[in-house]
Amino acid sequence: MFWKLFKFELNGAYRSFSLFYAILLVSAAFIGFGSLLPQSNLSLFAHFFLGISAFLYSSMLLAVNILTVVFVVRGFHQSMYKRNAYLTHTLPVSMKQLMLVKILSAVFWIFITLLVEILSAGITIVAAGHLEAIPEFFQIVGRFWAEIHNKGELFSIMLEGLMLLMEAITILYFVVNFVHSIFVQRGRIAIAIILIIVIETLESLFLNWFSGHVMISMLNLSDVSMNLVLTLIYLLLVLVWFYGSVYLLEHKMEVE
Numbered sequence: 001m002f003w004k005l006f007k008f009e010l011n012g013a014y015r016s017f018s019l020f021y022a023i024l025l026v027s028a029a030f031i032g033f034g035s036l037l038p039q040s041n042l043s044l045f046a047h048f049f050l051g052i053s054a055f056l057y058s059s060m061l062l063a064v065n066i067l068t069v070v071f072v073v074r075g076f077h078q079s080m081y082k083r084n085a086y087l088t089h090t091l092p093v094s095m096k097q098l099m100l101v102k103i104l105s106a107v108f109w110i111f112i113t114l115l116v117e118i119l120s121a122g123i124t125i126v127a128a129g130h131l132e133a134i135p136e137f138f139q140i141v142g143r144f145w146a147e148i149h150n151k152g153e154l155f156s157i158m159l160e161g162l163m164l165l166m167e168a169i170t171i172l173y174f175v176v177n178f179v180h181s182i183f184v185q186r187g188r189i190a191i192a193i194i195l196i197i198v199i200e201t202l203e204s205l206f207l208n209w210f211s212g213h214v215m216i217s218m219l220n221l222s223d224v225s226m227n228l229v230l231t232l233i234y235l236l237l238v239l240v241w242f243y244g245s246v247y248l249l250e251h252k253m254e255v256e
Helices: 002-034 043-081 085-089 095-127 133-147 151-179 188-218 223-251
Strands: none
Touching (some): 002 043, 002 095, 043 151, 095 223, 151 223, 188 223
């Protein structure tokens, strides 16, 4: 049932994302094709076409990022506390499974958005006819990979980044759940903003203290081990906000 719910969560958003992704990729191709227009004979048209294409691409790049953020926050709020909440809370899954699906789907779309944006940059280069840049790009990536002597350090940094992303998502979801609990009856947006600021400030103070007092005693550890320690700290914070949300949903929830 968990994977069926995850698939349903993705299906509920892919139409909107697919449309924006398609327009972004097409506008990227237009920029590339526009640079191939003969500037001498069709200077006015070429500049107009490039200007429109660049504006469309920039607009869609912004729109895709906004859509991703809106999906992460507003999509969660709509499915948990608005019209769709009754259906969501009657599903034969636990609150832990429900929260996990929400978090994983948010991570999934954030990564897909990042990949599509990278792909759009590649399409611009290819459409402009700079095919020689493709092998050069892979050569640069290959040299970069070869010069990384400690592959484990790279993977540990990527894992740490993933935990940071998941922590940010779990904090947002915890705040949404808290302001829709019995503890908050009015001024939810203001309280949510204040709560996020307080949480981020306390976390920053804790991490600064941890880095200055605990991590300094681990200087004999390798960089990989240091990154893994930080990853475990972020994982613990993810679990704190995750189970905080589960508790609120199970015992203190108020659906509008």
